[in-house]
Amino acid sequence: MYPIPADASATVQRPPAGRRTAPRIQPFKRVADDPDFVLRTCLTLSSAFRQIYAGNAQYLNFESLYRCTYNVCVVHGGEVLYTQVATTMAAEVEKLAGSLENTASAPDDEFLRELLGRWKKHSNAVTMIRDVVMYMERSFVEFRHKAPVHELGLRAWRDGMLRPDGEVRPRLRATLLQIAGRDRAGEAVDAPLRYLMAGATKMLVEVGDGLYEEVLEAPFLDEVRRLCAGESVRLLASPCGCGEYLRTVESMMDAEKARVSRFLDAQTEEKVAAVVLAEMVEKNVARLVGMEGSGLASMLIDGRYWDLTRMHRLLGRVQGGVPAMRDCMNAHFQEIRNTAGDDERLLSRDKERYREMINGVFRGEVSFHAALDSCFT
């Protein structure tokens, strides 16, 4: 009735259960075939999975593969099939990793391109396999609370390609640090390399299990920490005022955040900001606030509102920043009180001025108001 392509019987293997003519006897017939049937069908399915990995999905018939899965699961062969799926995926990823070895000496973008190509092939194959064994997932995996097929794929990739003692991890780490260094130095990193790096980051985030943090994030944060410490020492040694120092801190923070958004995952942005602040500001809070000639007191006297806002913004994110500011302000208010003496008009004018300043510049910080009130009562 319909033309059947010539190669159909060659590539597609039907399970031996056969067509159901009299539906009565079928289930017991399956049970009777038990040991051989399950193994045979699982082997058929694994060869189909290998074909999927090889990219020959268009020669496979989804319906017959799904039916194989169903027949296996109905006779409680789900366990066998599950292990088959896991081992086939692991074997295929080993093969992919092996073929990646020979690009070890290639330049960075070549290496990244190969890696990401294999990753795409693997994730496509995993989704196809997941759909073929959909029945097993719905009945066996959910029932026994085992890891779903997608999880198995990620695990296979992690253990096969991204081994701790393999070459991929250090290579990725080195590539990222190099790119970040070039970007920091002001060189333009060309767009393909940037996209490849972003793709590699996405891959690590998807594989999960703390891999992204370990391979990419931690070295990057260490590098930033080192740079910030060096910069902070240099700046503090040189004759630069508090305001200028804080301006440098803020610009570094913004630059690093932009770098992260270009090359790394968004979750690192907050962390890198915290690192910059911890290195450059938190360690030197007292020194900055009490700096002679440009610290908080002189800013208050000169009315350098932008600097004051910046100081409050940065120190507010750091432990012990706002209390230090409060102590300094306390001391400053005491001094003013002492110099003003009994002059009521002067006192009240100063009080009003500082109150407005606290409301406007420091966004109504409660502890500053308390300090002001306690000093000027």
Place this chain on the structure above:
Amino acid sequence: MQQFTGPRWGRSPADDGTQLDIFQAARAGDCAQLARLLKGGADVNTCDRWDSFPLYYACLAGHDVAARKLLEAGAGAIFAESTFEADRCYRAAPNLKIQKLLREYEVRPLPPPPSLARLSAALRSAPPDITLYVQGRPIEAHRVILAARSPYFRTKLATEWGSRREVRLSSSHIYVSFDLMRSLVDFFYSDRVDLPADDVEAFARICRACQCQGLLQRANRFLAPRRCRETQQLDRCHPPRRFVWQARCAQDRLPSALRRILYDCLANSREEDLRNNEPVETCAGSEYDDLADTCVKVGERVFRCHQLILASRSEYFKTRLFRRTEFLERHHGVLEEHDVSAEAFEKMLVYIYTDEIEDLGDDPLAQAEELLDVASRYLMYRLKGVVADLLIPHLDMDRISPAQLCRWLTLSDMYDVAKIREYCLHIIACNFEAFAEAREFQALLLASRTSAPAEGQGDLLNDLRQTWLAARLDRRNESAALFEKRLEMVLLAPRQGVNGDQRGFSCVPGRSRTSMIRRIASKLMRKIFCGILLSE
């Protein structure tokens, strides 16, 4: 809540005790009695030999509490079905309080049945394949639903619009506003319409243009001035602000519309089978084009169906049709299914389209088994429950043998249908003696004892024990001991059959033990008596 079957005209059995009482209770305003009767399952929407409903009597006698009780129990269905009865109740009401009560229940819509909610949710979630632009704004819909619910859309889709994905509805001959069209399309999916009273006239015009008869009748009924003076008065004081209607009658609902389309599809499929040599797109067997876009070949038959409906009801089809298109399909546009019989597939199609199955055909047990297999294979879990409900009346001790029942117990474990399993265990517990003889039962118990429970099904013996004890609640302790003893006897029997030389007295099962005792005793008695006779 009573089943909303609508009013039953004609002579209802007046000698039925409960039905008389409900009328008397309504007349007397006896709320306690009414509550008792309604709990016992009396039908609120029957009429007595004077063709009057209990609600009418309650209104006539002025018992507003009783009337409210009846309305809460479902007497409000008469408002949906017949204005004559509704007007009669209004006319009978002696005061405004009861009239207001009636009005309150008249405008309150009944909740949609759960099967419909599921069906429409599944359909709504599928990606739309046609967008109607009304006044420049889009309404997304599916061709199948539009064609099923409105003959106008059906002809348009078949002829003019063809396979266009975007259609602009011009307001040249009828004024079509976006909101009203949207309400109409929502009605197509959920059988429910909810409009402000001012828009009903325009809505009725649209219904007439789209040839939706049921909805048009209802809208006209809403618009027509009421003849009853009481309702006219009520309308003047408290005009109904919204037109709310949930279609109840079968032909107005979505499943029956889909059923009509399904039958067209099946008719076309049969036509095609007969012809047997034409490609699927060009043949049209029934008078309507059923807009089918895919065919499923099962055995020798080809079923025409719609991708959208298949995909929204079964995850297997969704994967196969929409996600995994890179695999090989042997014939373009035709899906092949093996290991399924055509009858079972047809029943499954009926379920997919209308969310219910009518019956299990000539051979219910075999058909049910195959349907369970189909349901679990195509990941339609609710179908298993539906099949179980249809099957259980056939699993009767009179009609099937214990061997078959044991087999159904195994099947229920295999396909994970708890209802059938419980029912089988219940029957076994009640008729343990009949089952103790059956060899299959013994094999089942032995197998469940030796092997670990597969897939966490729960120990068969434990469940059987529980069911046994549940059936004999008053004598629990003796029942437990009795059960253990009987179980031992049943389990020992095959071992007795296996090695026949174990003729020790303790190993002999109870039944043959008593018969042996009887035989020995009778022999002894005979000998003694003969001896006595001889000695005398």
